[in-house]
Amino acid sequence: MDLPRYAAYEAVAAVHRDDAYANLVLPTILRDAGLTGRDAAFATELTYGTLRHLGTLDAILTAAAGRDVQRIDPPVRDALRLGAYQLLYTRVPAHAAVSSTVDLVRAVGPGATGFANAVLREVAGKDADAWVRQLAPPMESDPIGHLALAYSHPQWIVRAFAEALGGDLGETTRLLIEDNERPPVHLCARPGLADPVELADEVGGAPGAFSPYAVYLSGGAPGDLPALAQGRAHVQDEGSQLVANALAEAPLDGPDGRWLDLCAGPGGKSGLLGALVAERGGRLTAVEVAEHRARLVAQATRDLPVTVLNTDGRAVGDHPKLPVDHFDRVLVDAPCTGLGALRRRPESRWRRQPSDLPPLTRLQRELLAAALRAVRPGGVVAYVTCSPHTVETHVTVTESARRAGVPVDFVDARPLLPAGMPGLGDGPTVQLWPHRHGTDAMFLAVLRRG
Structure with a gap:
């Protein structure tokens, strides 16, 4: 058995069988298998590449097998996905990809080796571009459907990206391509x-x-x-650093020592804000509702002037350490669909659904309303999501500002980012992009309470 390929299989199978996250299960699998160096890198590439390209791979396997891929036994299906990824998206020689995958199927799905061999030889008969030409709807008549199959994203996500990019399909294509690249650390x-x-x-x-x-x-x-x-x-992704730092850069009149991170887990932005507020002699209150994530925040901010509260960020006015009209700067890094970080969490694109949006946007508005209660008059709130979906960005922030019950003005966020950054749009909000900035697709709106 080829250990790197088997490790990748175990990771992909865990993602589909157990709803696991690749970034959590793969390190343990590699360690248990004793894989390091090039072998570990190869297993990692196979795992993440297969998960990113899953939609396209499944369409091709369905055509090659003559049956819907969902009707194939799950262990065999995952092995075939790994084999098809090697054939279509790597430099692994076809004979090696086929023979190693048949060996894998022999171990995980006895009795299916002949089927696997036939399917993979059919897959190997065309390159990825030829399969896309055969299977994808025409770009002219169905651009969203074409891009979804060609670049392995669900159609609703492609549509959301295109809308956020003003309908520019060329730029949408560049974003989808970047989403399928391995992100830097x-x-x-x-x-x-x-x-x-x-x-x-x-x-x-x-x-x-x-x-x-x-x-x-x-x-x-x-x-x-x-x-x-x-x-x-x-x-921490550079985009996350930029939006957190923008809160610290926003002009402020009056005191500047009481900062609040309303959705702090797992602690990356709290770590940066805690270091920044320490330089000003102030203190950060970091709020996290999930107990295990609150522990991560405490670990991430040890030795910094940070108080961690394991409570709901919407408790402003009800919790003794979350008084109204008190904080000078407030960050709302709101829970969201995470569509801006699909490079890093490739399985998320297949798990998220449009039905996730209503409860998330309701929570986002409630948290932003809490932040506007918590900030003092003259103070600033940064609303941040790792999603470019307009419902989670512009719609949420404009509706929350309109319903705030206190005077709220938008601060132009563009000057709060480094001079010379390209592609920041017309303001006052900012949307970062993987294909423009090399960051996750972070959204930033800065509000000043009157």
Whole structure:
């Protein structure tokens, strides 16, 4: 049995069988199998690549097998997905991809080896572009359907991306392509604790393009870096750094020492905000409703002036440590569909559904309303989502501002980001994009309470 391929199979099977998350199960699988270096990298590539391209792979396997892929026995189905990914999207020689996958099927689905061999040889008869030409609806008559199959995203997500990009299908295509690329690892050098240039030298990386705290890693396991164990840095997408820092950069009259992170788990933004508020002699209150995530926030902010509250962020006015009209700066990093981070969580695109939106947007509005109660007159609130869906971004923030019950003005967020950043739009809100900025698709709106 080929161990890297079997490790990838175990990870993909766990995602589909147990609703597991690849980034959580794969490290344990690799460790238990004793895989390191190139073998671990190959298993990782197979796992994430298969999950990203699942929609296209399933359409091709359905055509090659002559039956709906959902009617294939699940262990055999996952093995075939891995084999088809190798044939269509990697440089693995066809004979190696077919023979290794048949070996895998022999182990996980005895009796199906002949079927697997026939299906994979059919898949190998065309390259990915030829399969897409055969199976995808024409771009001219059904552009959303074509892009969904060609670039392996559900149609409703492609439609949401296109709407957020003003209907520009060329740019939507570039975004979908970027979503299927392996994302880089970004570190945040905590201000006052680490210099990003020195940290880049220390870890063999490079300073980030936009965030003053970002460091790009070229590879390796970031969890092994001393800077993380010492609390001088943490793993955080550059887009998340930028939107958190924008809150700290917003002009403010009056006191500036009482900050609030209303949805703090797992703690990345709290770590950056805690370091920034420490430089100003203030304190951050970090609120997280889930107990295990509150523990992660406490761990991420140890030795920083941060108070962690394990409570619901909507409890402003009811919780003694969440008084109304009190905080100078408030961050609402709202729970959302996560459509802006599909590069990093490839299985999410297949789990999320349009029906997820109504309860999420209701929660987003309730949390933003709580933030506007918590902030003092003259203070600022940053509303952030890792989703570009207009219902979670513009609709939520405009409706919340309209219903706030207190005077609220939009602050132009563009000057709060580094000078020279391209593609920030017309304001006052900002939408970051993987294909424009190399970040997750973070949305930012900054509101000032009158």
